[in-house]
Amino acid sequence: MTSIRRRLALALCLGLGVLLLLGLGGLYWGLRGALVHQLDETLLAIAHDLEADLRRGETPMIDSAPPHSRDPRRGQRYFFQIADHEGKVLHAQGLADTAYFSPRPERRGGPVFGDIVLPQGEPGRALLLMAKSVSTAGGPLRIVVATDREALAHVLGTLVVGISVLGVALIAAIVAFVLWALRRELRPIDRLAGEAAAIDARSLDRRFRLDGLPAELRPIALRLNDLLARLEESFARERRVSSDLAHELRTPLAELRVLAESALKWPDTRDPESDRDVLAIATHMDALLSRMLLIARSEEGRIALTLETVAVDALVREVWSRLEERAQARGIVPSVAWTPLPASADRVLLRSVITNLLENAVDYTAQGGALTIAFQVENPATAVVVITNAVADLSPDEVPRMFERYWRKDAARGSGAHFGLGLALTQRFCVAMGWSIQAEMPQPGLLAMRVRGPLAAPGR
Template sequence: MGVPDSNSIRRQLQVSVTVAMAVLFVVGSLGVYHYVRFIEEKEFTESIERFLRESVGEVELEMSGVVDAGFHELALNRFAESNDTDDALYYVLRDHRGAVIFQSPWLKDESKLPFRPETRDGVIRFGRSNLSDGETVRTASTSWQLPVEDLDPGESPTAASDRARNHDPSAPENRVHMTVATSDESMRDMLLILAIALSTNGILITVVTAFLVIFLVGRACRPIEALSASCARIEPDRLSARLPESEVPNELAPLVAQFNSLLARVEQAFLRERRFSVDIAHELRTPVAELRSLAEVALVPAAEGGEEENPREIYLETAAIGERIGRLIDVLSKLHRSEQLSQAIDYREVNLGESLAEAVASLDCRSGGEVPGVRVECHTDARVSIDPALFRGILDNLLNNAVSYARSGSEVRCVVEESGSGGDSIVLEIRNSTDGLKSEDLHYVREPFWRKDAARSDSNHFGLGLCSVEAYARLLNIVVGIELDGDEFVVTLRIPKISQESRLLA
């Protein structure tokens, strides 16, 4: 079943990064547009305001009662010279009733410019108006009291006083209102071009970015996809395969190393399991072949002059083979129980020295006393809380192995003594001479069914002794040590000295 594309890291990265870049470009473009617009409008407004203030400064009331303004005269002259209304600046000066005192020669309909006589002195009010020709303009207007014209040079103060009396600066009829206006079309055009440029660039950059992101993310994800493909190629029956560790990105290197290590462990476990199954099958095949051949050959009539089979011998042979198979099954089921931790543990206070002596005595009885001498040295009478049956299983296996494999005439030596800081554990050491066991064999002695004799001809041993000891010891928290000391094989059991009372408390 295919993995949905939306679950692909590569696809998610490509979409996310492209969308993020597009959002970034949109936000950036909007930011640039609004910043430029703010600056332009500010300059525009300042230019109108500046013109208005300068114009206001130039408007004077002459003694003759005529209102005069230098900029108006300039405008009239300019208008007379050219009728060019581009970049025209409109103005209209009104008296306190709204009557036009003068207006810019380009302005066709002064009524479209606002008249706000209530505006206080010095205050400028901004606005927007549509002229009669449809042109949109921005306006700035203000009201003020007209200043009285200064005395002309050489004029007598008396005459000036008379005029001044005729023209009271505070008289309401001397209050005027001026509005200036100019078109913002060029600014709007410029902003529109900017918006189009930013949008076009944004779209183009987003498209180019999308392609770049697809390419770059695809390239960056290639090691992940290669790893994924390598993983997919690993089949359950091909666990020897490993992921390539070279040219792996640093971020993935620990993952690959861990995965390979896990694969190695799984492979080892599978191999162990397979070897175990093969070994069991092998151990059973030979006795089954013996039984089957025994029966089938017995059914074949004897050759001419040959002796008929002795049924009693066949029965005895069959019984011996059956007993051997039974023993193997018994050992395997015990081993299985202990490895599955399904073995019930019955802790009792046990004196190790006494247990060892009993096991040795039982060994002598089973073999009719024809075993190498077993010497027991017990340097402690400490008691430990342990399962006596399981512990006896450990002792029987170890002692049986020791006497079986010891050189004839040699002695098996068992030593029990306290060990560890403050004697917190008891060490039992079983030492026997050995023929042919090498240090490299120690890697395999714990393996199930391993025997030094590759032919496994010894039908009294299945090669499960040390394996069973290990399994039982794990249940009892006993540490098993195995070493070769010269030509002696030494097994050490380190048994934690825990009393029954403290175990119950625990």
């Protein structure tokens, strides 16, 4: 499993380690260059001294520096060779006096510096200087000054050891610091993980603490808290659904049990009305389960749609014709402004939506109450159907709960005509068609159900 902590630790250690190695390497080569330059400057000073001896007509020679002096030549062996332009050795000390001795050149302008192998087979450093102030008929004399590299190699070896030890110590310190810093800076993530691990279905009321969280984690914690709030609401709704479902099934099952016990106890007095009661109870339970299955299918997106142009006003007129007698019995006369309203919808689902809304309006409107149906166009590509009816016992706080499954006013629980599933199913059907439904109370005692959908294009 990929670990952010491990990947960060590896990346930081590798990155800082490479930078450290580059820095120590640069330090080594810088110090080495400085030491070699100091040695070259010493060789050049000796060459100038030898040139001065030649100008004065003295025998050239190299004076040894006292071991404890500050002269760069202390403890160092130096050799020289002076030859004419033909390579004839005129003066020499420690170098071959029978042939011209020249280093492998590393040009730096005037003098030539280079690494050589001394006659004793030791590695050395040498300088070639053309003494223009002292010349023969054929040209200037050539002065070669050399020294062994033993002291330089010793210093460089000590430097390598010191830098290596320093590098190992710094790498260990880097690793320790990176691990400590990651453990410290990733502590909020560990805290979030611990809080998340403590949350289960029984503790959805918990929330992630925002105090002490860095700016990068606060949005995540906020989104998680929002998710927990939605989960808590969803679980509470499911618990209410289970409770309401048990309530819905308990009454008909109890009735069936009473009828069955009565039939077993008094078989000779069996009343045919009991069979009709059993059939009615079974029909009621079948309708309830059918509504539940429709809601489940709509939530899973398993409803087949056939979108077409539907004359919404004609569909409303058709549905109302079947409810008109029931409405007249309750003294309800609708106020309708019949306006053509073509919309894109599934005819079967839209009929179910309109039927459920009009049935609710007829059944829950007070005796002789007002009922209004309006057809509107918005935006200008949205078809709107507004069904408004008078309600006596509904508060604005209860309106958002109307689309919850099994929600009904307590006074209506005793009625078998409604299950509390109609509006939930209506909302699912609207969503499946790409429509929307909204419940609102424009004024106290008046409920408006507003259904919106795409207006059909002309000519369709």
